[in-house]
Amino acid sequence: MKLVALFSVVLLTTAYAAIPNIWPAPQSVTSGTTTVVLQPDFVFYSKSTSTVLSKAIGRYKSLIFNHEPWDPATTMPSVTPLPQLTIEIYSSDETLQLGVDESYTLIVPSNGNIATIKAATVWGALHGLETFSQLITYDFVYHSYLIKNAAWTITDFPRFQHRGVLVDTSRHFQPVSVLKEVIDSLAWAKFNVLHWHIVDSQSFPFESYSQPKLWEGSWSLSERYTQQDIRNIVQYGYNSGVRVMIEFDLPGHAASWCTGYPEVCPRSDCREPLDPSTEATFELIENMFTEITGGAEGSGLFPENLFHLGGDEVDYTCWLTTPHIVEWMSEHSYTCEDAYMYFIERTHSIVSGLGRDPVNWQEVFNHFGDKLDNETIVHVWLDHPKLAEVVAAGYRGILSNNDVWYLDHLDTTWQQFYLNDLVEGITDPEQQKLVLGGEVCMWGETVDASDIFNTIWPRAAAAAERMWSPATLTDTAAALPRLQWFRCFLNSRGIGAAPVSNTRARQAPEGPSGCYTS
């Protein structure tokens, strides 16, 4: 019984109130009652030669020791020293793709021994480093970095493998520096996907070498991403364990393609959906997709296996009012529905030929159901219940139901984000496995560099915990102080997360206050 007296064992699934300030909550945590202090010569050690890991250690040193230069005014009395964190990684495979093992175990002893992170892959180790950094508090009196409530044993892994935030850079351009800061913040909340909705009707900021006139559809000569910019961003995400999934939304939401290549659009005064009747459309798409993926085995700009093809909100008006398209449909005995399906099949064929799995917004499933090829991933946004139909039909699904997971809906509360149960209505375990995860969507109509962070955060964090942590965590009152803590934690790292208790997203604080209660 001595053990019980020394340690307060916290099992998350049964004792929510006792969850420490870690966001998202780990799968299992035990803690104790000892305070350990990081020694001034604290060492991060690993046998691994991974540059991903060594870069991450460099980042975390800066993030953790943020009151540098370290100059303890006084020596802290009677605390156990913590000399080192050793990181063990079992596999040297650093492929970052859907389903990669992100698990880790973090042990912080209370007896002066070294702390350890053990992980199957470097990606799990990165999550372990983040959790380790969240355990550390700075003591402002003793000018020391502490971990309270040691010994810690944290065993952790994500509940869902695909945990993303969509960023739309077409309605407003987002500078590269902003996207990198978004990636930083995603990693800190253990998101692992930046869904880059890079182009849309309003602008085409993407550089294609093979189709160099495409970015004539950008807002201006400088609101553009060069391939080097994109390579930088993808690499930056990789170094933080964040996959960059690109989306080219087709055939709707594509008017900006017409600026450089009017031949792929129905008419200059009716530009989308793209023209399905001409091979020029599919040649353009195939050329560009081949270029940016580097071909079937290529890593190109986008090594990511998932390739988002959009496919939503296809309005047939421009097809029906353009004589040569009407004629083409008539020749093939196509209805508009058939033409839409034809377009989807052609683009799927291109993407599959490049070794990628196509992702489509749910309209494609709503229209064509089980006629879609098996590798299609359906991205549900209109209505959550459709996800059950998607997985019942054997397809994999991603959830972004707009009623509660659209960040541009400013009246959606963090509690609504938090309580969005991805597998609601899906009872078959095999079907549940087909739910890859979800994304919260930062559509950019009213979001530019000035408000992207306070619109994304803190609400995205609520979704991050929903997708990472045990399904049983549904007590928003218990989560509130931890979320407030995490918001302030993001602020301390320079991310402009808004107050948690806003009645509407991204509102300013109402009056003077400390961060932890606002």
Next chain:
Amino acid sequence: MKLVALFSVVLLTTAYAAIPNIWPAPQSVTSGTTTVVLQPDFVFYSKSTSTVLSKAIGRYKSLIFNHEPWDPATTMPSVTPLPQLTIEIYSSDETLQLGVDESYTLIVPSNGNIATIKAATVWGALHGLETFSQLITYDFVYHSYLIKNAAWTITDFPRFQHRGVLVDTSRHFQPVSVLKEVIDSLAWAKFNVLHWHIVDSQSFPFESYSQPKLWEGSWSLSERYTQQDIRNIVQYGYNSGVRVMIEFDLPGHAASWCTGYPEVCPRSDCREPLDPSTEATFELIENMFTEITGGAEGSGLFPENLFHLGGDEVDYTCWLTTPHIVEWMSEHSYTCEDAYMYFIERTHSIVSGLGRDPVNWQEVFNHFGDKLDNETIVHVWLDHPKLAEVVAAGYRGILSNNDVWYLDHLDTTWQQFYLNDLVEGITDPEQQKLVLGGEVCMWGETVDASDIFNTIWPRAAAAAERMWSPATLTDTAAALPRLQWFRCFLNSRGIGAAPVSNTRARQAPEGPSGCYTS
């Protein structure tokens, strides 16, 4: 006449519309018609061994070459190469104080010769580097860094020597990382002062070693600045040519002092203005000020010569309702006005003894006029016309008139910020010289890490140009496209400046748009 054909000579004072995208506008600019391209091995060279300069060059390399790695897809045809920027600094004195020479000359030839910055001090050289960086545009087709319209000759210096932004870290704590980013952005607009309103009634985040209970008045145990944090911030400002002027607002706006030291306040239920009747108050103040300045010749935490003592909004109620203070006033035959003057004199004496010049908000002048010691600097905020009286009385003045230069007034437009003529009503050149400059004030009641950048910017930039550039620049329509450009420029460097055309500050963009027209 050939010369006229080759060069369009822009004299700012006569041809506003032709001012290039440089913010704030330089004192004089001539440009030409040649495009030069920075060579891939472009060199920043200086004989100077200044570490301030070498750090600045490092920063500007990153800021300028922001599409790295540099991989020109094609060679740009028929442009003149620019191989090097040479920086010449005439004085090795790197003291950063009020009145330091900030002038520079920047020449960018059109014939392939090296560009030069010549400056009296490193601080002028830093401004020259910023201007140089603003001249550079990235050509997205040729993947090259260009300077168009060479040859350039820019002769530049500030109109006013004190150009600041006040940041209030008491109503809301601002993390160190945020303050550093604020300093970055100030330097880019050629501001040279961060007026740090560090404490106020609501919280006392400042660490004093000699008075260690003071920061018990902080919002929380972590919403605090260690002396190392402060040293970092002051050094960070120094490296960017931004002086950090600290303010301890006394005797009003000081309730937070009472948390740790109740003996310096009238009563626990009536805490400010501080108690003038006890030596404990002045001992506490003197101890702390001595500590943080390092004494009369010391640099301490704050090497800055100007020391802001607040002095505004002194409400006598707590004095009049506290028996021992009433008794003390009676003993000395003091009115409340006398007690206020006594407080000001005592604190001025402390600050003067430490070799600093006291700055006070204008109430101190309103109440006591020419009874103030000569070195007093009066900070006008209530009404602009008072500044004329201040300088007529022989005092130096700083302007922050709240009707148009308070950033927390969200309905104040950038045009109002822009048109605030500091020397309005002051015709005597000698009196004009006593106007040191001004500050725009970011009071923190509704500003935390989530909205500080979109509340400060872009309106602060309008004031920056007013204080730097020729007085004759008063055409807001002509300034608008340049200010829109500068807002997007700040965005590209990761600063969340809001759209220029907002009807109210920090509002989100209304709909999809490119940056340059929103």
